[in-house]
Amino acid sequence: MAGTLPITLLGAGTVLDPNPLFIIPFAALLLCIATMPLLLPKVWEHHFKKIAFGLGLVAALYYVVGLHAGGRMLGVAWEYVSFISFIGSLFVVAGGIHIRTKGEATPSVNALYLIVGAILANLVGTTGASMLLIRPWIRMNKYRFTTFHTAFFIFVVSNVGGCLTPIGDPPLFLGYLKGVPFWWVTAKCLPAWATAVGCIVAVFYALDRVNFLAAPKKIREMQTGHEEFKIEGLRNFGWLAIILAAVFLKQPPGLREVLMVIAAVGSYKTTRRPIHDANHFSFGPIKEVAWLFAGIFATMVPALDYLECHAGALGISQPIHFYWFSGVLSGVLDNAPTYLTFLTAAFGLKGLKIDDAADVAQFLQQHGPYAIAVSLGSVFFGAMTYIGNGPNFMVKAIVDHSKVHTPNFFLYIIRYSIPVLLPILALVGWMFFRK
Template structure:
């Protein structure tokens, strides 16, 4: 029953190459149909519909966060002055990576991708979008539970808020430094080839401008809702929605109807990107249920060192949603120690005695979420927004083989070796 998930991944990777027109019009039907295959098996074959209901509750929470941040950040328009140099671009990505720890990788991505495209509009290429995904949408958010959903799940399970930054900052600093250095080298070459006259002529009258800043208060509402107790729910015992998710949806609704139309027009705002993410990820959340259960059972897993957990959790986080993957491998590591991930006391005891394992799963899940477009929620959305503005982005396989395996993985492998090999 892992087959529907594999088929969906292949469709996402290959359909845009070999059947682009069909995929453009029918991707939602394909994703939902494959999800219904898995649903039918669990409901009618295993009589275990609760697994599907639980996955759908996670999906709705995921979309409430992703969607609300998308809508609210779409109501904030940031205009930059002039054309960015390689040094300014590198500084921008560094700041974006830090900001991701304050407003989440999703919030930072949705807020900064449009200014990023504008400031590089006369020379933007594929690698500008890819490195934005690497740094702002993923690696940058590894310091706090707000930064990336996997770390927030750990926080809910009992990992103290400041524990993460205290233990992962050396690896974060190394990964960010290497990726930023690599980007600077590539961007310097790109900048040297760009025509100076056209850019200077068309940017001479530009000024810095910030509009829709009242939506910043609604962003804070969404971030506050993330910390609402998980026991605050509405619904039945088997299917419920958290109050926090409902607050996020309400904040997004207020933002959409109170934002001035010129701001939305300046951002070229539409629901197309979030619609694409919503349909694809409902298929992913449904079809990955058996894959995650297989991993959770420990079948075929013979992991004993933090480095093994780093690479294994990372490899799967590139293709499975990295939040449940984090929880699965944390549960597996704690299970090997005879502890239960569902008990706060056991989590605290595991942190005290097996901290490197928690660091390994945390870094693997967050860092390798940049491994493919489906590794982390913001990835696909950044791609969709870039394409909506006319920027050419690599396809699924182009991203994987041209950038992820060629540039990202060697950097993360070196970081893992330095951090855990000893």
């Protein structure tokens, strides 16, 4: 879900077996996020902070008072600080980079843009690529931007694209920290990555071509034909490099987050006002995400702990099972701990330990398809909902603030995730794990 910085994910203490009734606040918050903006927009706009905070408080009090596990919640609070430092700093720095594209955004240009975004996601992470590319994506399609432009951008750039390196998505970085070689994922996941990205972009191209031809040529040329390619705010790439380098820092605690905040402040202070104005930059989207994910981080703890305690009872034994279970749960839970939960279960299934370097090497050599299945499931299925991965909600918030078309929570799932993305992910599972 949130795409937390993986270095701190497991520092919250011993996982407990919570009462499943306390998963209800998490379900309630998801239901509110899904329905209230559509059914009660004014109420949600004025009270979503209170709702997120109140439901999160229920889960926090249960752990602190009921289970006497304040350390667990304290660890989660620090994970939240890491998450918001990372995603917030990227948001600010990307807001200081203005990319202007040349000419009209034809279906071919758009498809190429998504492929470039998928590659870039492995170099700067799905969050970094999403924050850097979403505003140009909106501008280059401004005269015909519609809901599927939002959905397919999230599919490719914010999720599926980032499965080739540990930098791409937090679950893979967790695997790297556990001993999975840096380029192992690239070598093993590249065929599935190419298949998934190729299929998604092909479907997008077909839809975008219909959309493109529906607009009169004169309007297309008037809207975009006069623009030239240009990048402003180049110094912000230096601040971006600081943020990405900070991700790899483990000691001393807190230095990583401090560097990210310094980079964000430095970027904001040194970026010329016309660049922020050209990007229609405001802190509105990051404020919304910060409040909602504060509630999500707290309420998801009982769900994650219950899953970890009872993962063995799910009856999974084959790579295809791990692909689907880790995938479906990554669509609504934090994909990083979900990845670790199922990867640990796979190690246990083979009588090996994930914290033993020799066992990790043996597992990858003899049972590699299990690690591939968990990696692909955790990364790919994060695109199934807006809360499946942190960049998803950030992209939605930026599109909303840009006053262009974006699907609501249910429309995103019903119109795009289930009929388009799910069959493609099912095809990937069948092609690579059916044996």
